[in-house]
Amino acid sequence: GQSLEQPSEVTAVEGAIVQINCTYQTSGFYGLSWYQQHDGGAPTFLSYNALDGLEETGRFSSFLSRSDSYGYLLLQELQMKDSASYFCAVRDNAGNMLTFGGGTRLMVKP
Amino acid sequence: KAGVTQTPRYLIKTRGQQVTLSCSPISGHRSVSWYQQTPGQGLQFLFEYFSETQRNKGNFPGRFSGRQFSNSRSEMNVSTLELGDSALYLCASSISGGTGHEQFFGPGTRLTVL
Numbered sequence: 001g002q003s004l005e006q007p008s009e010v011t012a013v014e015g016a017i018v019q020i021n022c023t024y025q026t027s028g029f030y031g032l033s034w035y036q037q038h039d040g041g042a043p044t045f046l047s048y049n050a051l052d053g054l055e056e057t058g059r060f061s062s063f064l065s066r067s068d069s070y071g072y073l074l075l076q077e078l079q080m081k082d083s084a085s086y087f088c089a090v091r092d093n094a095g096n097m098l099t100f101g102g103g104t105r106l107m108v109k110p
Numbered sequence: 111k112a113g114v115t116q117t118p119r120y121l122i123k124t125r126g127q128q129v130t131l132s133c134s135p136i137s138g139h140r141s142v143s144w145y146q147q148t149p150g151q152g153l154q155f156l157f158e159y160f161s162e163t164q165r166n167k168g169n170f171p172g173r174f175s176g177r178q179f180s181n182s183r184s185e186m187n188v189s190t191l192e193l194g195d196s197a198l199y200l201c202a203s204s205i206s207g208g209t210g211h212e213q214f215f216g217p218g219t220r221l222t223v224l
Contacts (some may be wrong), residue, residue: 016132031211033211033212033213035215041217042200042215042216042218043153043200043215043219044186044215045213045214048211048212050211052166087152087153089153091211093166095165096141096143096158096160096165096202096204096213097143097155097158097165097168098143098145098153098155098213099155100145100152100153100154101152102152103152103153
């Protein structure tokens, strides 16, 4: 079966950098995605890695190592509005089925 | 461009009843996926429809079913509701079948089973 592990909670201060790790075990692999979800809101797409390396989108970056079945989301210059839950998700086939990790609750403090 | 819409937003049912939830994807999106989100189990995949065909199915009992119409709108049905079915049901649409990786989520339907 598929499984993804990520820390349940992370706390950081405004302006800092935080890294949220994700390790996965899947039968197939078509890419690792990251989603952000604020309390009461819907998940919104942040980034996607299909190949090894770093993808940068503004303050957010995502990294993937397929040989290690590992990825991370890096958030820089943290802002209070970044307080949310972050989910890694794996596509393990050519369709759009996503298997999600349990989510990491990020709390940004002043 | 309008986002993914889901109706109803909130629903209260009693055990044994059935429920139908509706999802309208973003215009032009042909893939619709459904997820169940609960505090205990997190986000779990229910099924995915593409061009009116179910392409993937998660590990849920047969009480959970769905369908997609020719205009890509999708419905999911849960029969014989159980207390454990109380959850946020999210629908997500994607622009293409196999190569699109970004899924756009709707606001969800909050189902409470009493």
